[in-house]
Amino acid sequence: MISSPTARLLNQLAALHRNSLHSYLSYTHPWAGYQDDDAVEVLRQIAHDHQYVVDKIMTQLEATGQDEHLGNFPMDYTGLHDLSIQYLVKRSLRFQKGFVKRLEDLVDELPDEPLPRALAEEALGLAKGHLKNLEETAIDLASS
Template sequence: MPQVNAIAALHELLALTKRSFLQYLRHAQPYRQGNDEEILATFSDIVADQDLLVERIVGQLERRGHVPPSAEFPMEFTGLHDLALDYLLDRAIDYQKRDIEALEQLSESLACHQTIRSLVDEAKGMARGHLQSLEECCAKA
């Protein structure tokens, strides 16, 4: 796998984290039913973890003299904002799996950048934990 430069890797990690599906849903108005509190709590916990990781990624960029880029949410998210939370939970699981695959590929491309690879590997571990939380929430729903 070809190597990527450190700044490009940080930009990719930032986009994956800051513009995740659950980050999108925090700004959307999904349809809520009476029994959605656990789903909302799980989403909120994941977004809070991602926010902390975003701060660390931004710090890495700033230490390297780079301004964090702005990023937009993927267009495919826009058609999902007003759907029921139980449906969105299934979609969140799908997107989480996709993000984990992207993090695995990014990690493999960072053999020469150990500090950033460690951050990506931490993000990957966190994403796997989030996937487990989402799957547990889905099993209960």
């Protein structure tokens, strides 16, 4: 059984992923040329991984009868349609740095319950990997 404080933190973790910039961008179409396919794929994969994290957490919360409240995307994302992939990668990189910090703080807050901690640490590991991929992608875009 997951304690109420842990369920609250897991819900926050799921909401962070569900309402992330990357999840929002999965509904948009960046302006990109064929040479930018790798950058588009990096953003698509991050959004896919965010949905994976949300699904895992929601499965866990539903199995224990906990409520979930994921909220909505921030309104300032609505202006991000049809922008260049170069701009979106730069913006994603800035977002991801803050995202990793928020996840680190959330992991630190979690009580020592094995399954929730494993879920949060997996999410943090993915986020750090995404940060590295975005850094590499930004360098590749700048050099092309």
